[in-house]
Amino acid sequence: MGQLYFMSGANAGLSKRIDEIKESSRPPELQLVKIVDSSCTECFDINQISSAVQSLNVKITKTDAVEYSSDMAKQLISQLGIKKIPALVFSGETNKPEIASLMSQIGAGVKDGTYYIESIPPYRNLESGSVEGVVTKVTITDASCQTCYDPSLHDQILPGFGISPTNEYTYDRVSAEGKQLIEKYNITKVPTILLSPESRLYPRIVQVWNSVGTIEADGWYVFRDTGQMGNYTDLTTGTVVSE
Incomplete structure (x- = not known):
């Protein structure tokens, strides 16, 4: 039992x-x-x-x-x-x-x-009623450079940082818009991209941006580490730099 x-x-x-x-x-x-x-x-x-x-x-x-x-x-x-x-x-x-x-x-x-x-x-x-975080991407190209890196490569990278630009504009470096942006932000290497100030709402891009570009006084993000992407045109010398 x-x-x-x-x-x-x-x-x-x-x-x-x-x-x-x-x-x-x-x-x-x-x-x-x-x-x-x-x-x-x-x-x-x-x-x-x-x-x-x-x-x-x-x-x-x-x-x-x-x-x-x-x-x-x-x-x-x-x-x-x-x-x-x-x-x-x-x-x-x-x-x-x-x-x-x-x-x-x-x-x-x-x-x-x-x-x-x-x-x-x-x-x-909900406090302001406005939609925030809508990012605009501006690409500056160089049509005269056949061996420069393809700036569309950035489109493969940005989603990894949570950014999918809603608005996109492309200007060649010799266009009126391109020249204006190059002068305004003292851009010395193209192709490159610029991201609108709303990028500040994406922590991952903010964390790394200082290592690849600058955040301007008006809040725009300017990519400057073009050599990391491939060949580019050095606007100060007018020559193509091979990476």
Whole structure:
């Protein structure tokens, strides 16, 4: 009898341990609310983040998309102190240990056990009502240089820093616009690019820019490390520099 009791107790303990292992390995279940502004065509596509989260060890059991002007959105905005949209709000099993680590990695804020992401530009600033983080890229080319690097290479690099320019303009160095920019910013090497002051809202580009360019007094970002990209024209000597 004692042996049976011992075996029964051992089995119960083993069963409990198995259940604990299963529970710890089970993906946390979260509910997701997307707060959007359908009128903002320039705003960041928040679906990129929600898709990335769902690809991790997380199970999204419910997803709602609501306009920021809706009652539900207003309640969440007030409750969490959200100041920028679009935004993502996560609720559910947010107390599981791995959730805190995951949310920290993706830059989420937290209040009362509810996680939210709000600060990816371009976004609408709810305090000012304006859309911020819309970046303009200006490219200065040199049509006379057949061996100079292709400035479209920058288009492959900028997304890695979170920037996808909304507006883009291209001017040759001998055009009126090109000459004006070259003189204004004392540009000595082309091709090159300039990014508008809204770039300041992208932390990753701000962190590295001083090593590849200058931030001018009016806030424009001027790329100057052209040799890193390939051949370029040195405007002070009029010669092509091969890298």
